[in-house]
Structure formats: C-alpha cells, structure tokens
Amino acid sequence: MINHELPMQPQRTYVPAIAIMRATLKHSWGRISVATAYAPQKLCGKACRIGYTGKDEDDLAIYRLKIKIGDGIPTVTLPGLYIIENGKFVEYEQ
Numbered sequence: 376m377i378n379h380e381l382p383m384q385p386q387r388t389y390v391p392a393i394a395i396m397r398a399t400l401k402h403s404w405g406r407i408s409v410a411t412a413y414a415p416q417k418l419c420g421k422a423c424r425i426g427y428t429g430k431d432e433d434d435l436a437i438y439r440l441k442i443k444i445g446d447g448i449p450t451v452t453l454p455g456l457y458i459i460e461n462g463k464f465v466e467y468e469q
Contacts, residue, residue: 388464403436
C-alpha cells in the first residue's frame, strides 16, 4: 500500500505594508495594504478595520484580512479577526 502524504503548508504571517507596530482606537487606519512577512514588498491583500477591542484610546483596532491568493482568483476573506501586534497581524482572541 502506498502512503501519499501531502506536505504541510507553512502558516503565512501577514504584515501591514506601512510601518506600524500597533493599531489603536486613537491611531488606526480604516484600510491597510497587506503583504507577507516573507515578501513584505509584494502586496497580497488588504485589511479592513471592523471595530475595536474596547472604547479607550489604547484599545486595539480589529481587522478582517482579505487576501489575494493568485492571479485570476478572487480575494479570500480569512477566517477570524486580527489585531496588529509588533508589526504583524495576529489572530484576536476575545
């Protein structure tokens, strides 16, 4: 019997295309271009702010990521919600 195993795809780390370490209620953008940490100069989608983690100035902005995974393929909205921490998008856990 032949065992066909598919190689695991590495999880991509997405980063804002602008230099920002953190997005808060006081300092955030409605839409941000997105790239991968592997190729930060190549845009691959956008992040759309959908809310905040709270109402204080230092509470974090919450984003949905819409990623274009290939030519001729429409964008895909990634499951989950994301915040910007240390210059990269990380999944927000409530």
